[in-house]
Amino acid sequence: MNIQRLIRPTIKALKPYSSARDEFQGVPADMVFLDANENPFENGVNRYPDPHQNRLKSILSDIKGIPTQNMLLGNGSDEVLDLIFRMFCEPNKDNVIILPPTYGMYEVLANLNAIETIKVPLSESFQPKVDAILNETNVNSKLLFLCSPNNPTGNSFSTDDVERLLKQFQGIVVIDEAYIDFSSQQSWLNRLEEFPNLIVTQTLSKAYGMAGIRLGICYASTEIIEVLNTIKPPYNVNELTQQKAIENLNKKELAANQIADILKERDILITELKTISFVLKIYPSDANFFLIQVDDANKRYNQLINQGIVIRNRTTQPGCKDCLRITVGTASENKKLIRVLQDIQSK
Template sequence: MENVTSLVRPNIASLKPYSSARSEFTGENKILLDANENPFELWEMEKINRYPDPLQTNVKQIIAQIKGIKPEQLFIGNGSDEAVDLIIRCFCEPASDRIAIFEPTYGMYSVCATINNIGVEKYLLKDDFCIDADSFLNRVTKDVKVVFICNPNNPTGNSQKFGVIEQILSEINGLVVVDEAYIDFCSDKSVVSLVNRYPNLIVLQTFSKAWGLAGARIGLAIANRQIISILNRVKFPYNIGKPSLQILKNSLSNKALMEKFIAQITGERQNLYEQLKQFSFITMVYPSEANFLLVKTTNAQKIYTYLLDKNIVVRNRSHEPLCSNCLRITVGTPAENQILIETLKKLNL
């Protein structure tokens, strides 16, 4: 066989993978303000020698009580990305069905769809980054099986109105996935309470952000028991390692600590919001209900490169629709945020 790449499925050969800023640099001692993690280290890994419970029964009971749902309405995945992929694989027929997204938004929806040879219908958010539900519902095609709504939205930081989400849930002939990765920073905006009312609703949440467990890779899907049963049928048997489950149980037993960090992060977000507005090369700091800020600048690439040279990693989102010359900056520790501001003060632009 001279060229093994000829065996690759065409949609995989042409796939543009999800890009992480961590792949764009090497070295240690970086200030990492690019991936929307919790900057505070909370737990230590524990050694383990046996396979974990494939359905995570015990920890599901704890989570279900916190979320106000039944354990059978809960799927635990290797990050919420696993749930995104499983939803598309389970409910979309390759080469015929499609998903719908509202741009700009989280990139993995399109990546997972493309990997599974599923088309992507893209609908632009309004200038205020809100969904135009009437326009969407008038234009969406019958081939759309799954609609993804990131709420609060990444990279814009804003949330959508309950009424808009309910309108789409009521009128769309398919599943609606509301990705609440950042919901702990604005918990009153969660739509988990709608799961029992709308059988086509799937809510995604994660422990990677507010809970500070990005390295443990634990995400949730909350839906009716029929959907959860299908996801469990397709997932890998031991998709969550026992060390990660132990770390999760430790975290769940200390919810007060998580709430303390949320308060600190949201306070730092406001401080960072005010300080970033002082710079002449920053023309807009968008309001945020997440743990990051979207910042419009006069030259995003130059600022991004300058900060990277100073060991500060942010995300350049300029290639996203409606995000020309925009950087996304994760809220770091007080010390990290201050270093960012002091570094920007030395930028001549």
């Protein structure tokens, strides 16, 4: 696939901003910096951060097995996704494909960038309808968003379906793997070199427990990453975020243990929920949350709110009538949820 034909002409012609740290890097510790109009008094954050996050990328490279030149870091996955829109989609001309029910920011970002959104709902089993997707595309279809494991349904998409879309969709396929660390399926990172039109996005907000620092990751071909680097803000990932990410990523056993605990608690929660009479269905999950169908989502949601428990009411989403999304909490939080549901059931 010719990726260059998909990139907006104005983006291809763009001359990137060159920051002070772009122009001068890799210097001795005693170098005097008088180039960036910074406050010279040292406090740990008085200097601009590394605009390319080299140390952090090196750690991620070791963890994920992907070269640093194949990754871009952003201020949360939302910034990464917005940059992808800006790179490929011409305002008021191009369109993107989304598969509801799915992550709501895809449509929000499309609207912000004046891009048409074509919606092709998932099947009843929450899988992509490949033929319908391909039939809806046209010459202006630049991006296809696949959230796998999917939010809010929790399931992973069929490998065969995703592979077919990667081969036949004539644009960029963005696979959002925010929840991949909880899944038994392999990440599509393992096949990044096979598909030049593949972009994989991940995050440190979920399995790594760093939602508060806002760090999203984009993995793609060097051809795509090089262009994204020209359009990202020069210092888009701040120093404190980089420091905290490096600190926590070095605690490899902690993340692995927490993932194992969450998966164990998910299974316990699902088992307990099967005893609640107004829980009509529990959907399979590859994430740290799961979707349930109840008799009356609005009623049950409000009952839980009144008892100090906040979950997500997804009843307005396509294919999710009377569905609630429950995030797996700590053992004590999950026990409280079950206890409250049992009290509601007994009344």
